[in-house]
Amino acid sequence: MLSERPETPPKPFTTIPFSRDRDFVNRGDILEQIDRRCSEPAARVALVGLGGVGKSQLAIEYAHRLATRQPDAWVFWVHAGTYARVEEGFRTIADAVKLTGRNLPKADILQLVYSWLSNERNGRWIMILDSADDRDVFYNATSGDERDRRPFVTYLPQSQNGSIIVTTRNKDLAFRLSGRRQNIIEVGPMAQTDALTLLEKKLGSPADLDVAADLVRALDLVPLAISQAAAYIQARAPRTSPEKYLTEFRKSEDRKSSLLQYDAGDLRRDGGASNAVLTTWQISFDYIRSKRRSAADLLSLMSFFDRQGIPGWVLKPPRVTKQEVPGRCLDEAGDTDLKNGSSASDGGLTDGSADTIDDEFEDDVAMLRDYCLIATNEMDEFEMHGLVQFSTRKWLEQSGQQETLKQKFIERMAALFPTGEYKNWATCRNLFAHVQVVLGYRPSENREEIWATLLYNGGWFAWSQGKYEVAQQMVGKARRAREKRLGKEDAATQASISLFALVLLDRGQWEEAEKLFMQVIETGKTKLGADHPSTLTSIANLASTYMNQGRWEEAEKLFMQVMETSKTKLGADHPSTLTSMAYLASTYMNQARWEEAEKLFVQVMETSKTKLGADHPDTLTSMANLAFTWKSQGRHSGALALMKDCAQARQRRLGAEHPDTLSSLATVTKWGS
Secondary structure, eight states, X not given: OOOOOOOOOOOOOBOOOSOOOTTOOOOTTHHHHHHHHHTSTTOEEEEEOOTTSSXXXXXXXXXXXXXXXXXXXXXXXXXXXXXXXXHHHHHHHHHHHTOTTTTSTTOOHHHHHHHHHHOGGGOOEEEEEETOOOHHHHHSEEESOTTSOEEGGGGSXXXXXXXXXXXXXXXXXXXXXXXXGGGEEEOOSOOHHHHHHHHHHHHOSOSOHHHHHHHHHHTTTOHHHHHHHHHHHHHHTTSOOHHHHHHHHTTOHHHHHHHHTOOOOOTTSOTTSOSSHHHHHHHHHHHHHHHOHHHHHHHHHHTTSOSSOEEHHHHSOOSEEEEEOOOEEEOTTSOEEEOSOOEEEEEEOOHHHHHHHHHHHHHHHHHHHHTTSOEEOTTSEEEOOHHHHHHHHHHHHHTTOHHHHHHHXXXXXXHHOOOSOGGGHHHHHHHHHHHHGGGGXXXXXXXXXXXXXXXXXXXXXXXXXXXXXXXXXXXXXXHHHHHHHHOTTSHHHHXXXXXXXXXXXXXXXXXXHHHHHHHHHHHHHHHTOTTSHHHHHHHHHHHHHHHHTTOHHHHHHHHXXXXXXXXXXXXXXXXHHHHHHHHHHHHHHHTTOHHHHHHHHHHHHHHHHHHTOTTSXXXXXXXXXXXXXXXXXXXXXXXXXXXXXXXXXHHHHXXXXXXXXXXXXXXHHHHHO
């Protein structure tokens, strides 16, 4: 029988494979937290976070500090990314402590090390399980003979003289290995001051602190990304600098991708680990896709949203299957109809299948949260780091899936984002940031009409909120797409032209707006008739351009025509009729015809309160106009009180930054001084 000669046990030492980092930046009290937990018997601590946030660097620094402070303690480092690396790490421990029997042909190294670690007479020890990301490595049975296979987790002793520190991207695995949530320390991106300190240690004191701050923020305060950028800058100095790097980084997605794939190597990262942040995160993406494809699909879809405030209800699969090609057309009065599409249900889901879908969605979310790729809040909103989103899109591009997922995102947003009518504002506010990102996405040719509808509805809402610049961009793109796909005389195209002209009108570009309204009127008369509501709305909008140019008589004539025809065709209390009455009253006011103006404004305001509500934007506009009329008549106290009421209501309904709110508040200040 083969045996080994016993060897003299060595004195405790460390097996840390990395030297101490002279550029290490202490991050708050994380090291102190590790130390407090490891001071308890049989302690287990898990550092959890995205790849590249510095978990291993914190573990390396703690290990070196402990080795200096407690020279009589063993410090063992085990790379736990694969089972083969775990076995290698345990073999290193066996060699380090000179375990008898380790060199025998059938030696069970894991059992030998487990037995040694469990023996308190062998002294104090700390084991770092680095990069423990794969649950299968720990929980699949891989050791022992065929009758007694044991998973690796059973070889991690809970011995009074030992502590285990785990670094992992997987929060669920962290919980399983550490035993309780309180033993998990979540490591996120750096605080900005720490990020700036890291950049300074890598490059020296920056010449421009503002540029340095912009650079670390652009890199999402991720330590690996900052170190990677610093290495790139150093390698190309003096021909590059933080400022030049930042300019290149912002130039395009392709350039950003190239910079984020730069790998200069790092002595304090495992040889199998990439030093490029894109590659580091894409390893997680690949793993998730291999284990749970639906979770990878959810992450992929989320990467096209704005990174913050993604509503959960937008991401969940619909309970009812719909076949819908949104193609809403609206006339300038705010009426809507459906064109080139339908909204037909294919049938509902049973309660059981709906519950199953909900459960699967929650499982997908849990996996993405476990890997620290997304975060949620109590309002059922999701968010992602900007670089994680970007990395996901580049990962999709490499696998040829980016365009498919982008079109899916556009279709989902088009189906969910309503028109910019007042009744839809709550939904629009919730989704608008995600519609804005669509400005940078180009649709496939067969989805261009859906894309145009989404931008049109988004532009409509932006215009209603006084965001005229973004409204012009959105509606302008929608108009061009519809002209290309549908032709200039199509109703949807005409609606886009009209809304675009309204945006120009509110931006003070009256001549351009006038030309477009004339074009829409002529098409409307030919296609719909002179007294069609859409045509009348266009005429009223043209009159508005005249009014803004001080052409009072021309404006009055058109408003009178629209008002009388609207009364006959739509009724005296129809919103379009009320709008034309309000505009007519404005022409009277500008001509100092106070009594006529007051009479119409009062009528419009009271009818609007009944038909639309006291806080409807049209009602508030009538209120403000009536206040101006009273002020012009010398009724100062009544005018001020009415304008105060209007300003308060506008703050509630439109928001503090809306142009109408700001105008009302400025007027109150002026009149009250």
